[in-house]
Amino acid sequence: MRLFVLFILMSIFSVSYGKNIKLRDLPKELSNYYPPKSEKMEFVELMHTLSVSITGVVSNIKEGDWQNAEKWAKRLQENYLKIGKMVKKWDKLLKKEDMEKLVNAVKSKDKAGSMEFVQNISKSCVQCHKNYQLSAKIKFHSPNFNKTQIEDPVSGLEYSIEDYMKAMTNDMKMMRIHLIDGQKNKARKSGFNFIKRFEGMTQMCKDCHTTKKDEEIYFGIEANKRITALREAVANGELIQIKKQLKWISQNNCSKCHNVHQTLYLLKERFGSK
Ligand code: HEC
Numbered sequence: 001m002r003l004f005v006l007f008i009l010m011s012i013f014s015v016s017y018g019k020n021i022k023l024r025d026l027p028k029e030l031s032n033y034y035p036p037k038s039e040k041m042e043f044v045e046l047m048h049t050l051s052v053s054i055t056g057v058v059s060n061i062k063e064g065d066w067q068n069a070e071k072w073a074k075r076l077q078e079n080y081l082k083i084g085k086m087v088k089k090w091d092k093l094l095k096k097e098d099m100e101k102l103v104n105a106v107k108s109k110d111k112a113g114s115m116e117f118v119q120n121i122s123k124s125c126v127q128c129h130k131n132y133q134l135s136a137k138i139k140f141h142s143p144n145f146n147k148t149q150i151e152d153p154v155s156g157l158e159y160s161i162e163d164y165m166k167a168m169t170n171d172m173k174m175m176r177i178h179l180i181d182g183q184k185n186k187a188r189k190s191g192f193n194f195i196k197r198f199e200g201m202t203q204m205c206k207d208c209h210t211t212k213k214d215e216e217i218y219f220g221i222e223a224n225k226r227i228t229a230l231r232e233a234v235a236n237g238e239l240i241q242i243k244k245q246l247k248w249i250s251q252n253n254c255s256k257c258h259n260v261h262q263t264l265y266l267l268k269e270r271f272g273s274k
């Protein structure tokens with residue numbers, strides 16, 4: 001009974017404090033400026049140009065260099081308007097009038113006026129980022145594992161990454177369970193299957209990574225040493241050694257790789273199924 005009350009309390013707690021992340025859908029047109037449609041990252045490049053331009057305006061206004069301030073204000077305007085040309089749906093989010101007023105205020109060397117319009121324009125940058133930047137990060141910059149297939153070294157079959165991870169995790173658990181149950185041969189079999197699958201994971205890295213360096217972060221010298229020690233412990237049925245090596249592997253291989261890849265995978269999956 002007490003447990004039940006605790007459970008209810010915990011649910012209320014988590015409901016009242018839970019926050020839903022809202023991931024807004026992005027306009028379809030935006031995809032034209034990202035792989036696979038374009039490798040040039042035109043939209044991100046435009047953003048960097050805007051960022052440089054707005055700093056160019058502000059720093060020159062502060063210095064009282066009105067000639068250069070005007071040059072940067074015009075550059076800012078030209079690029080700011082490009083947002084609406086590249087992504088039609090976003091045209092209405094732009095503060096075009098304030099942009100025009102900024103150019104004029106700079107032309108008439110009006111410091112207070114210029115700064116006010118810079119502020120207004122900056123607000124439109126911040127507002128759009130609040131609404132869409134996270135969605136863009138997930139949609140265009142996070143790994144897509146949907147197409148990743150990986151040959152299972154135990155069965156020889158092609159597995160999805162999900163099935164592969166599940167099979168490997170099962171080996172990891174079963175080698176311990178069999179050992180605790182005193183079934184040494186079965187434990188050995190699960191242990192060796194785990195090691196094969198662990199080593200087999202590196203097949204997929206080159207789907208997305210072009211250098212070996214990334215691979216070595218999770219599958220480097222230390223990981224190799226641990227696998228060698230694990231292999232010996234599995235052969236000899238040494239539970240304490242097995243646990244010790246698995247703990248290291250969990251913390252330094254599985255968890256670290258999950259922090260980088262699985263978190264993004266889960267976000268992307270949630271976004272995709274919306
Ligand atoms: C590439 C780096 C990488 C490494 C190294 C890695 N994983 Fe994963 N793992 C992933 C990704 C990506 C997913 C998300 C895919 C999915 O859930 O289908 C995942 C998902 C999982 C899942 C959830 C599967 C499900 O039901 O959806 C388990 C369990 C798992 N991994 C176990 C492990 C274990 C155990 C290890 C270490 C021995 C490990 N992983 C090492 C990338 C990795």
Ligand code: HEC
Pocket residue numbers: 044047048050051054080083090093094121122124125126128129132133136137140
């Ligand atoms: C109508 C929407 C919109 C407006 C307005 C907008 N941006 Fe962005 N901006 C984005 C989106 C979407 C991203 C995320 C792009 C990505 O990560 O691929 C972004 C990202 C950025 C980035 C980060 C780029 C990176 O490499 O991650 C900078 C810097 C930036 N914007 C500057 C600006 C400035 C300065 C302004 C205003 C003068 C502005 N943006 C106005 C939509 C907008």
Ligand code: HEC
Pocket residue numbers: 141142143144145148201202204205206207208209214215216217218219260261
């Ligand atoms: C489906 C694509 C995909 C696969 C498969 C994949 N990665 Fe990644 N990985 C990424 C992306 C995307 C990033 C984020 C950085 C970037 O954009 O390059 C990343 C980041 C990393 C990082 C962080 C350092 C860096 O380069 O930014 C490491 C380390 C890494 N991956 C290792 C691995 C290893 C090891 C494997 C194989 C077991 C693997 N990855 C498999 C897509 C992938």
